Amino acid sequence: MNGGSIPLSRLYHYGNHMKDIYTHLIENAAVLMLYLDHHGKIALCNKQAESTIGLKHADIVGRNWLEVLFRDTNNIMKRDMFKAVLDDALTYKRTRDFACHLLGNHGNLRLISWNITPILDINNQLQGSILFGQDITEIQERENSIKKIDDSLKNIISSINEYALYVINLNSLITYFGMGCETMFGYSKSEIIFKHVSILHNLNKAGPELDMILECVRLFGKYESEIDLFTKAGVVIPVRLTVNQFLDAFGKLTGFIFIAKDITQTKKLEYQVFQAEKLAALGQLSAGMAHEINNPLFVISGRLEILKQEELTPKLKETINLIDAQTNRIRKLVDRILKFARKSTLTLETVDINEIIELALPLVNHNISPSVKVEIKKSFEKNMPKISADADQLEEVFLNIIINAYHAMPDGGVIKITTRNFQDLYAQIQITDTGVGIPAADFKNIFMPFFSTKGQGTGLGLSICHNIIKNHNGSIELESQVNQGTTFTIKLPFI
Amino acid sequence: MLYKILVVDDEAPVRDLLGDLFKKEDCLPVSCGSGEEALTILEKETFDVVLLDIKLPGISGLEVLKEIRQKYTDLPVVMITGFGFDEELIVKSKQLGCCGYIGKNMPVAQIIVTFMQFVKEAKERGSAS
Numbered sequence: 001m002n003g004g005s006i007p008l009s010r011l012y013h014y015g016n017h018m019k020d021i022y023t024h025l026i027e028n029a030a031v032l033m034l035y036l037d038h039h040g041k042i043a044l045c046n047k048q049a050e051s052t053i054g055l056k057h058a059d060i061v062g063r064n065w066l067e068v069l070f071r072d073t074n075n076i077m078k079r080d081m082f083k084a085v086l087d088d089a090l091t092y093k094r095t096r097d098f099a100c101h102l103l104g105n106h107g108n109l110r111l112i113s114w115n116i117t118p119i120l121d122i123n124n125q126l127q128g129s130i131l132f133g134q135d136i137t138e139i140q141e142r143e144n145s146i147k148k149i150d151d152s153l154k155n156i157i158s159s160i161n162e163y164a165l166y167v168i169n170l171n172s173l174i175t176y177f178g179m180g181c182e183t184m185f186g187y188s189k190s191e192i193i194f195k196h197v198s199i200l201h202n203l204n205k206a207g208p209e210l211d212m213i214l215e216c217v218r219l220f221g222k223y224e225s226e227i228d229l230f231t232k233a234g235v236v237i238p239v240r241l242t243v244n245q246f247l248d249a250f251g252k253l254t255g256f257i258f259i260a261k262d263i264t265q266t267k268k269l270e271y272q273v274f275q276a277e278k279l280a281a282l283g284q285l286s287a288g289m290a291h292e293i294n295n296p297l298f299v300i301s302g303r304l305e306i307l308k309q310e311e312l313t314p315k316l317k318e319t320i321n322l323i324d325a326q327t328n329r330i331r332k333l334v335d336r337i338l339k340f341a342r343k344s345t346l347t348l349e350t351v352d353i354n355e356i357i358e359l360a361l362p363l364v365n366h367n368i369s370p371s372v373k374v375e376i377k378k379s380f381e382k383n384m385p386k387i388s389a390d391a392d393q394l395e396e397v398f399l400n401i402i403i404n405a406y407h408a409m410p411d412g413g414v415i416k417i418t419t420r421n422f423q424d425l426y427a428q429i430q431i432t433d434t435g436v437g438i439p440a441a442d443f444k445n446i447f448m449p450f451f452s453t454k455g456q457g458t459g460l461g462l463s464i465c466h467n468i469i470k471n472h473n474g475s476i477e478l479e480s481q482v483n484q485g486t487t488f489t490i491k492l493p494f495i
Numbered sequence: 496m497l498y499k500i501l502v503v504d505d506e507a508p509v510r511d512l513l514g515d516l517f518k519k520e521d522c523l524p525v526s527c528g529s530g531e532e533a534l535t536i537l538e539k540e541t542f543d544v545v546l547l548d549i550k551l552p553g554i555s556g557l558e559v560l561k562e563i564r565q566k567y568t569d570l571p572v573v574m575i576t577g578f579g580f581d582e583e584l585i586v587k588s589k590q591l592g593c594c595g596y597i598g599k600n601m602p603v604a605q606i607i608v609t610f611m612q613f614v615k616e617a618k619e620r621g622s623a624s
Binding site: 287290291293 | 506508509512513515516519550576577578579581598599600602603604
């Protein structure tokens with residue numbers, strides 16, 4: 001026997017075997033298969049087609065394909081379109097695709113993606129056509145629901161302004177800039193897309209900061225921390241930043257998703273609580289300290305008092321008077337400390353804030369140098385609602401702030417005092433000077449006890465003001481620019 | 496002798512100073528360093544007035560005041576403290592029945608004058624009733 005030749009009987013057998021396999025494949029394939037003759041009648045159909053169409057083999061074979069597939073008369077337009085596509089495939093002898101619904105075996109509509117292949121004989125003459133159909137109803141439903149989720153997510157992201165969502169590619173260029181981003185950062189989409197993401201970070205440390213963030217995401221899959229980002233105008237926004245990997249359908253890393261939550265308000269509240277706690281602790285410490293100083297001070301002053309009644313040389317008398325004066329100085333300081341530390345009880349009465357300011361103004365003259373020329377401009381809201389307050393304590397607050405304003409203007413200037421009714425909710429009092437101003441770095445310490453920008457101040461005045469206003473459920477804030485002036489804004493709730 | 500005064504303060508220099516100042520006013524001061532000691536002394540001796548420090552080791556000045564008020568109804572007590580004029584302490588002391596409150600941060604001469612005034616008023620109230 002020659003190597004490689006196959007006996008004819010075996011070939012015949014082999015051919016029959018292959019035919020069986022093909023028949024089996026067609027019959028049991030998970031796709032719909034229909035063979036149409038050149039008149040459009042269905043000559044063959046497989047089990048999947050019978051099952052999906054919902055008719056028996058005998059009710060399908062021999063009938064026109066349009067009658068079988070489009071029993072649903074509401075679908076005439078689709079039927080005509082499908083017919084046109086089939087005619088095109090047959091006329092031009094080419095494969096065409098078409099998707100349409102057909103009425104399924106349980107009366108429900110199924111979405112089928114069809115592929116039409118013309119069958120030609122050896123002379124290139126049209127014999128008929130094969131229709132392969134794949135039921136894509138579930139796939140389409142899945143895609144629709146994913147799209148719906150995607151759309152809702154997009155809507156949610158667009159509508160939440162305290163969040164900003166943006167995406168960068170592997171070269172750190174911004175490829176997606178959500179709606180929240182424009183509000184938070186002040187850049188429009190068109191001006192920031194394909195810009196390097198470092199534009200949103202602190203320029204001095206953007207490189208190392210971003211490297212660290214992205215390395216962290218690569219290693220641990222996620223980065224989460226509080227950092228400062230920057231707006232187009234250069235304003236710092238404290239954010240809670242979450243960065244995740246952006247993977248494609250195959251799980252390959254294609255970029256990074258950044259979600260930044262603006263935590264300015266949270267930070268502000270945290271700072272206020274921290275300040276309040278710090279002040280309370282300082283108050284306690286100061287009270288204890290003042291008590292410990294008062295006892296020996298009392299002994300020193302008392303002994304001095306007794307000494308003064310003795311026969312003394314003029315030199316000794318002078319020395320004792322000096323010690324007495326210095327002791328008095330310490331006593332006054334300790335009194336101020338105790339005043340700051342004390343949780344004074346308020347003597348509340350119904351008061352007019354404008355009247356309290358008017359009463360405080362003449363007292364200022366006792367505390368300032370008459371040579372400094374300062375103009376006071378008042379702009380008081382008429383018919384201001386009354387507030388419930390301790391008039392003496394509020395008078396002390398205004399006196400303190402106005403004296404500070406004088407001290408801030410050694411060469412003279414203007415003090416503007418305005419009162420305003422803010423929506424019947426609270427009285428807003430603003431005291432503005434045109435003095436030396438306070439450096440931004442000192443803002444956070446300005447209400448702390450013992451902090452003073454003045455050479456001879458005790459640094460207790462503003463901390464006492466802060467405590468008084470806080471005890472009245474109000475707030476006190478300042479704005480200042482060096483060499484331009486300072487504005488203190490006090491808000492006190494109406495009754 | 497004008498008054499016999501029990502001076503209660505935990506600091507010896509303060510006690511000595513007050514003793515010397517009261518002697519100058521023709522008073523008889525007796526001093527001790529704690530509330531417990533004061534209550535023991537009061538059981539044995541009679542006084543015209545007690546000058547009582549608020550911050551004491553052991554039982555506090557306010558607790559001593561409470562006890563004195565229960566046992567010696569008419570004995571005037573003046574409170575003294577290094578905390579100065581603390582409204583909360585003043586109110587508490589008044590509620591417990593002291594006849595005066597003095598801050599050690601006052602000028603010394605004024606402390607003695609004020610103390611004498613408190614005692615005088617208390618005595619007058621006592622004799623009136």
